[in-house]
Amino acid sequence: MSNDFRNLRKVKLFTELPTTALQLMYDSARPVQMEAGCFFFHQNERAEMMYVLLDGQVKMTLLGPEGRQVLIRIVAPCEDFGAVSAIVGSDYPLTAEAVTRCRTLAWEQKDIMRIIDSYPMLRETAFQIAVKRFRQLQKRFRELATESAEQRIARALLRLSNQAGLPKTEGMLIDLALSRGDLAEMTGTSLYTVSRTLSQWERDGLLKNGRGKVLIRDCAQLITLATPPENPPFN
Amino acid sequence: MSNDFRNLRKVKLFTELPTTALQLMYDSARPVQMEAGCFFFHQNERAEMMYVLLDGQVKMTLLGPEGRQVLIRIVAPCEDFGAVSAIVGSDYPLTAEAVTRCRTLAWEQKDIMRIIDSYPMLRETAFQIAVKRFRQLQKRFRELATESAEQRIARALLRLSNQAGLPKTEGMLIDLALSRGDLAEMTGTSLYTVSRTLSQWERDGLLKNGRGKVLIRDCAQLITLATPPENPPFN
């Protein structure tokens, strides 16, 4: 449906593009569906495709040799993934897995390159997006290195709520089919610590837990928890 | 001295540049010196300059609100810093501090932009450098989230030795004026843990410690330590 075309406008990578170019993109796109649990690509594979998520959720993870994996990024609808890799022509650094059933639009690298030749600003925008994500990761790195598990979990919830929260009368609903384990991989903690922490917060009336979802009742309080324990009360 | 010009060739950002362009860069550069402990720039300042380090050492750190800082990157001679920020025209995400007395070449943003207009590949190269650093940080993020302090410290030493190690007859010397505290900020541990770990390794004959320096005797052993405790002995 042409609703998809309209959604392309919302993709940050494309916002600067003139309509003719967007039409060109749309025409050369290939719809790709993926069942929950399936993989768009794996890390270290050559980046031959870029994707825009229309519907569903994708998680991007990094595995180490024999080490547990970490969750670097959650992709929400109208976001691109694999684009930076395809544009610079490298390997995918991460693995992209469908968390739920997904609808996407996909482009082959050579088609993108052709379009970029006509609209170089596309590469420019990709650069800026990459830099922005880079900086977000730097911040998360600092948090991981210096803050407590509780703070990191609070921050993760806030980010998720910001990225994909659904406003409800009782609060902000995060319904991302994210297990406790996923949250642990985002925050560099363990499944158990996440569970205990969320349970505690539920007892405090801060939020309401569900399987794979969280309803945030008191956002302000959560922000307080995410913030360092306040500068020393000076004495 | 024109030795500086020759060194520009070694800067990854410039390797693809034709000699005429390199000459142009050199001519519009301004030499900047900095004493140990002084700052080239602070995070969140507008990026008005980019630098190439000729001599000395620079460390780039990220501070959190009231949180301890982390050390994201060590800059060795013939590396650029602040370049990505200046080229995309954003703020500096990090603070750059001279660890030792430093000699650099510096460019104003507007001059860079002018040269980029003539040699767009410069922006392209900057893009690729940014992506590369992004990926290195992703790896470090995974390590920080999933590996032990000992492993992370071993890895940090290996990286440093790789980046700026001086081969000696007795082993690889890392002489970067890096304190135990700096190592701790690189690895997300504490000064005490770094000290204890290095002392232990010295007792094991793995390396030799000095003030602000480390001499690696047994690199292979260090690699073993950096690698996960080997897959379960299968049973």
Next chain:
DNA sequence: CGCCCTATTTGCGCTGGCGCAAAGACAACG
């Protein structure tokens, strides 16, 4: 050569967070 300042080491006690294991809660499916 000796003093002083700063970096480093190390003993000690403490605790945040891990991870097993078992019990409990959901959702899906037949």
Next chain:
DNA sequence: CGTTGTCTTTGCGCCAGCGCAAATAGGGCG
């Protein structure tokens, strides 16, 4: 509407790593 598999919670014990405090060791400078 019960069964089954998966996700989640929680009690419990444990230990890696933190951080204070005090001792020690260099290096640089007068």
